Amino acid sequence: MSNRSNNEEMVVTPWEVKGDIDYMKLIKQFGTQFITPELRKRLASYSNGEEHMFLRRGLYFSHRDLDWILDMYDKGNKFALYTGRGPSGKTHIGHLVAWHLTKFLQDIFDTELYFQITDDEKFLFKEHLGLDETIQLGYDNALDVIAIGFDPKKTYLIHDVRDIDLLYHTALRVAKKVTYSTVRAVFGFRNDSNIGQIFFPAIEAVPAFLPSLVHKRKVPVLIPSAIDQDPFWRVTRDIAHKLGFYKPAALQGMFLPGLLEGGKMSSSIEDSAIFTTDTPKAAKKKIMRAFTGGRVSVAEQRKLGGNPEICTVFQYFKYLFEPDDRKLEQIANECRSGARLCGECKLELADRVGKFLIEHQERREKAKDIIDEFSSDKIREKLRG
């Protein structure tokens, strides 16, 4: 279950992913659970056996207390969803992965979604970014969130700086229970970490507890996210009971690899990612330059075949652009046999990505008209009520 070919030591924190990612090792290291076939089957039973392709393909592979979330649901204690976005740059296609799954879960279970936009975090952790810059990026990124199609009646966008009045009280309660030792061990903070970074895990914990405050009863919370966010949930889970809340559950995925060799898609490396605001032409240009599993020459590729396992183009089909498993397998087989060359394969992906971008950008434009429907004021009203 590795999707990197380089041999660097694996480092996975919410702010850094590098090296050869061994996802099974990560499960052990983080202390999460593998999503068993039985659990997948149980989850699929809530959607008439229809399984989301990320689960079917093992891209979402790790969890914490997912079985418990379903037990609670069965008993009538419906969970809320919590996920988020750190606005360090434009939204890219990699970000959409967790959101797509989140929408799928919202649709099936008809749940609330608390969506946190951590403009404070990205300011504190990115040396070159100004605060008004991350705040602005947060509003820009929010359009992509809305474009996913979440239910406006049940979805709340929380921009940390703007909405700190909703977060600070609970963040203080969290912070009082978390020592420097703990965050140093969990996140690797050091003496030269800034004091905002050290406090930040308390802010990220709050949306896991907000649903309980809003509904004035203990509400289970499920957090779909890439697995690099797990350290936050570990700290949050540790103190949840002490504050009278349930531990949040988690559903955790792999990273979408970047278009370049090694590393995940990054907002800060232009060519590593396809941004949701890229023109189809710009996206095509990036795809045509992407790292693949192809051979040095056409002749060799025809003879020996390519390697879809290490190919970033194939990963895009797998993650988002080929929902049909049989067709995906066909692409892989054609590649391995040498029947499919990288150039034509890239053109096929570019075509699908281009169509997706045009549709997404239309929804993104429409999002501007309905952004108020996702306002955090709905939370304020409920908290007062």
Place this chain on the structure above:
Amino acid sequence: MSNRSNNEEMVVTPWEVKGDIDYMKLIKQFGTQFITPELRKRLASYSNGEEHMFLRRGLYFSHRDLDWILDMYDKGNKFALYTGRGPSGKTHIGHLVAWHLTKFLQDIFDTELYFQITDDEKFLFKEHLGLDETIQLGYDNALDVIAIGFDPKKTYLIHDVRDIDLLYHTALRVAKKVTYSTVRAVFGFRNDSNIGQIFFPAIEAVPAFLPSLVHKRKVPVLIPSAIDQDPFWRVTRDIAHKLGFYKPAALQGMFLPGLLEGGKMSSSIEDSAIFTTDTPKAAKKKIMRAFTGGRVSVAEQRKLGGNPEICTVFQYFKYLFEPDDRKLEQIANECRSGARLCGECKLELADRVGKFLIEHQERREKAKDIIDEFSSDKIREKLRG
């Protein structure tokens, strides 16, 4: 310049004051300046030579950039005042010392006052206090602040949790510039400090910069407070220029000693302090039990005299209840000569304290009607304007 008789090692932080306080040593340790007779004279020149008794008596003895604040004032760049209260309990008379001086300065220089009520701090630093408790104490303490008679048109009460929307943006900018190393060295934080404590200095820094944000120009700020708060200003001053603000100046006083032997007045030790809400009778009872510089028997006191230097009752005359220097000196002389016995001296103090309490409590009741005039909404309006 010591007002403790025990021989414990001196420890002075914003959260702990213990041992034999050597104020001149503290000036060296903190790196502040002694208020010279020349500087006192200059300050008095703004009030027709009338000097506040705390300065006259050396109770306010230390400063940072006070001369610069006056230079700026002379050039027409009027400063704002900033002081505050950590609501860990009821207000006691010791808290009023800095506020009295602050009001004197507001009257003379006709300045704005930003008054911060750090309900978050007291929650984070006091194990036994709940957050809603410190918030409530903050509203209660605010009545004492208003009772001092600050100009409602120019005074803003900032309750940290309620008003976090005014503070968080700037606190993040501060926090990004302050490392764990720095706060560990300055405040003595340790591995078992909670992550809220570590972040808190960023929150305490903000009111030093708010006046500049409100007026959209660099505004000098003067902070009158007891000297134990100096570590906050050291950190705040260190990063002020980096964020485009002036370094805040400070005017720093001694602690009002408690009624018991050793230690300062403490909200959490009932008998160590006279609370502003005590009845004159309750206050008298505490004063009659106070630690004095008297002898073991009347006969011995008549013969050898008492020691006003170590007497808590005398400190009360000196700090607040005998503004006339000659009369204060007379009390000291009568004590030293044996002419004044502790019992009668205590009764005299109790009488004055009782009268003060009745008047203060009347103003405190009236404060409830005008509390809205001190609202932080005035800051919000200015920031928007």
